[in-house]
Amino acid sequence: MGSKTTTKDIITLRGSAAIVSEFFGYAANSILYNRGVYPEESFVKVKKYGLSMLLTQDETVKSFITNLNAQLSEWLESGKLQRIVLVIMSKATSEVLERWNFSIETDKEVVEKGVSREKSDKEIMREIQAIMKQIISSITYLPCLEEPCVFDVLAYTDNDVEVPFTWVESDPKLIENPQMVKLHSFDTKIHKVNTMVSYKNDEWNEE
Amino acid sequence: MDAGGSSNMASSRYPLQETYLPRKKSGENLDRFIPNRSAMDFDYAHYMLTEARKGKENPVASSPAKEAYRKQLAEVFNMNRPRILAFKNKPPPAAESLFPEPASTFHQAKPVKPRRSIPQTSERTLDAPEILDDYYLNLLDWSSSNILAIALGNTVYLWDASTASTSELVTVDDENGPVTSVSWAPDGRHIAVGLNNAEVHLWDTASNRRLRTLKGGHRSRVGSLDWNNHILSTGGMDGLITNNDVRIRDHIVEKYEGHHQEWPPQTLLTQWLHRLEDHTAAVKALAWCPFQANLLASGGGGGDRCIKFWNTHTGACLNSVDTGSQVCSLLWNKNERELLSSHGFTDNQLTLWKYPSMVKIAELTGHTSRVLFMAQSPNGCTVASAAGDETLRFWNVFGTPEVATKPAPKANPEPFAKVNRIR
Numbered sequence: 001m002g003s004k005t006t007t008k009d010i011i012t013l014r015g016s017a018a019i020v021s022e023f024f025g026y027a028a029n030s031i032l033y034n035r036g037v038y039p040e041e042s043f044v045k046v047k048k049y050g051l052s053m054l055l056t057q058d059e060t061v062k063s064f065i066t067n068l069n070a071q072l073s074e075w076l077e078s079g080k081l082q083r084i085v086l087v088i089m090s091k092a093t094s095e096v097l098e099r100w101n102f103s104i105e106t107d108k109e110v111v112e113k114g115v116s117r118e119k120s121d122k123e124i125m126r127e128i129q130a131i132m133k134q135i136i137s138s139i140t141y142l143p144c145l146e147e148p149c150v151f152d153v154l155a156y157t158d159n160d161v162e163v164p165f166t167w168v169e170s171d172p173k174l175i176e177n178p179q180m181v182k183l184h185s186f187d188t189k190i191h192k193v194n195t196m197v198s199y200k201n202d203e204w205n206e207e
Numbered sequence: 208m209d210a211g212g213s214s215n216m217a218s219s220r221y222p223l224q225e226t227y228l229p230r231k232k233s234g235e236n237l238d239r240f241i242p243n244r245s246a247m248d249f250d251y252a253h254y255m256l257t258e259a260r261k262g263k264e265n266p267v268a269s270s271p272a273k274e275a276y277r278k279q280l281a282e283v284f285n286m287n288r289p290r291i292l293a294f295k296n297k298p299p300p301a302a303e304s305l306f307p308e309p310a311s312t313f314h315q316a317k318p319v320k321p322r323r324s325i326p327q328t329s330e331r332t333l334d335a336p337e338i339l340d341d342y343y344l345n346l347l348d349w350s351s352s353n354i355l356a357i358a359l360g361n362t363v364y365l366w367d368a369s370t371a372s373t374s375e376l377v378t379v380d381d382e383n384g385p386v387t388s389v390s391w392a393p394d395g396r397h398i399a400v401g402l403n404n405a406e407v408h409l410w411d412t413a414s415n416r417r418l419r420t421l422k423g424g425h426r427s428r429v430g431s432l433d434w435n436n437h438i439l440s441t442g443g444m445d446g447l448i449t450n451n452d453v454r455i456r457d458h459i460v461e462k463y464e465g466h467h468q469e470w471p472p473q474t475l476l477t478q479w480l481h482r483l484e485d486h487t488a489a490v491k492a493l494a495w496c497p498f499q500a501n502l503l504a505s506g507g508g509g510g511d512r513c514i515k516f517w518n519t520h521t522g523a524c525l526n527s528v529d530t531g532s533q534v535c536s537l538l539w540n541k542n543e544r545e546l547l548s549s550h551g552f553t554d555n556q557l558t559l560w561k562y563p564s565m566v567k568i569a570e571l572t573g574h575t576s577r578v579l580f581m582a583q584s585p586n587g588c589t590v591a592s593a594a595g596d597e598t599l600r601f602w603n604v605f606g607t608p609e610v611a612t613k614p615a616p617k618a619n620p621e622p623f624a625k626v627n628r629i630r
Binding site: 064148152154157158161171172 | 246247289290291292293294295296297298299300301
C-alpha cells in the first residue's frame, strides 16, 4: 500500500463518512426542491459535483439538515448506519407518499482495523453526479404531489446504537404496495450507497 | 299529562317515542393515552413476552441444545432488527403563502370556508302515530322556547327539545277534530290550534289552559295559521283568510276572499298585491327569505314539482327549478344562503339547495312516505320533519351557527387541554 505515490486516491473511513453525509445533504436538498416540498424561491444555486445544485436558504430546514448530517457522520464513522430514508408525507393526513431510500453497506474491516482503501475522488464524484442527475429527472415519472407536504428523515442503525438525546425511535413509515425505482449507486470502497425511490401507486395507472 | 294516557289511541305505540337507531362505532382502537400505535411492533412484542415465559414455565422440557438454539435465534433475530430513528424535532412545513412571512406561518387565513359536512342520516327518529297524511294541513311547529308542537289525530303533543320529554297539550272531541293546524305565537308560550270544525283555540302552554276560542272566522276547517305579534292570520278550506286580533272581543279585524281552494297565508298579507300564477298545481310550500326582504320561495304540488322564486315588490318570477317531485315544504337556512325542500313520491327526500345557484348540496333520505311538514329549531341548526310514514325525524342539516363554530383563538395551546375537559 505504501508503494502508492498519489495521496489523492487514498480514502479513509473519516473521509468516506464525510463524502456520504455530504452526499446525503445535497441529495435531500435536491429532493426537497425538485418535489416542491418547499417553495422554489427559498433555494439558491451552488456548484457541486459538476452540476448546479440547489440549497435551501430556510434557516430551520438548513439547521435540521446540518444537525442531521453531524449525527449521520458519527454513525457512518462507527459503521453502524444501515440506511437513511427521506420520507415525504402529506401535511394534512400524514400519509406517506414517497420514500427515498439510501441503503449503506459498510466495509466492516475498515471500521474494525482502521485500514484505508483506494479510490479516486473523481471517480466517486462521477458516480454521485449520476445519482443527482437521476434525482433531478425523477420528476418525469413520479406522480405529482398535489397537496402541501412535509418531510422526515429516518436512520436505520444497528441495534446496539444508543439513541441520542435528540432522537426517538420511529416506525418505518412504509408505503403499502409501492412502486419502486432503483437509481444508481456509488461506492467509496468503504461505504456503498444504493439509492432507490418508492412511491404510492398512481391509481390512474391501475385501471 | 302523560303521553301514553290518551284513550283514543288505537295503536299500542306511544307517540314521540325514540325509535331504535344503531350507533356507529368508530373503527379505531385508540385512546387518549396511546393516540398512535404506528411505532409498535406487536408481533415482536408478543414473541418476546411469550418466549420468555415459556422458557421459565417449563425449563425441564427444553433441552440445553434447544435452549441454546433458541437463544441464538432470538439474538440473531434481535441483532438483525435495525433501529429506526428519527429526529425529535421535525423539519418545518413549507409556509402556506408564496411569499413566506415568518410571523404568519402559523396563522392560516383561509378565505374559503371549509365545507360543512352534512350528516346523511337523521339524528333522532320519533314515532308519530296517526299523523294525518294531508297535504293541506300544518301540523308541526317549533317554538322560540325550543318546544316542538305536533298534532296527531285529535291530540296536540308538545315535545321539549332541550329535555326530550313529551307532554300532551289537548285532545279534542271526535266531533270537533281532528286538529288541522298548530302555530306558536312569537313569545314561545302561546299556541294557536286550528280545528276541523272551523274553530281556532288559543292555549297557554305554561299553565296548560285554554285562553280563548275564536269562532266565526271560517265556515270549514282551518288548515293554516300564522302570527304577526298579536294578530293571528288564519286560512281555511273555505278560501278565506281572516286576521284576528287576539286581544279584543270582536277578534275578526279583516277578511280576504279570493281563493278557490285552501290557501295558507304563512304571513300577513294586508292586500292582494300580486297574483303569482306560474304554478300549475296546488302551492303549499312557501318561505320568505330571511336575508333578502322581498324574496319569496314557493313550491308546487304533484302536478307542478317546481320551486319558484319571486320578487314580491315587482311580482316577477326570478327563477324556477323543476325538482322532479312534489314540493311539500320549504325552509330557508338562517345561517347560510341555503334552502331546504321536502318532497314526496318517489324518494320522499329532503333536498338542500345552494341559493341562488340552486346547486344540490345534499339529499337526505330516510322517510318512507312524503315529507309533509318541516320545522326549524330556534337556533336554526336542526330541522324536524314529519312524514306520512308516521315518523318525526330530526336532521342536523343546517350546521351550527357561525358564532358557535368559530374556534377560540389559540393563545397558548395546552397539550392536554382535551384530556382535562373530559367530565
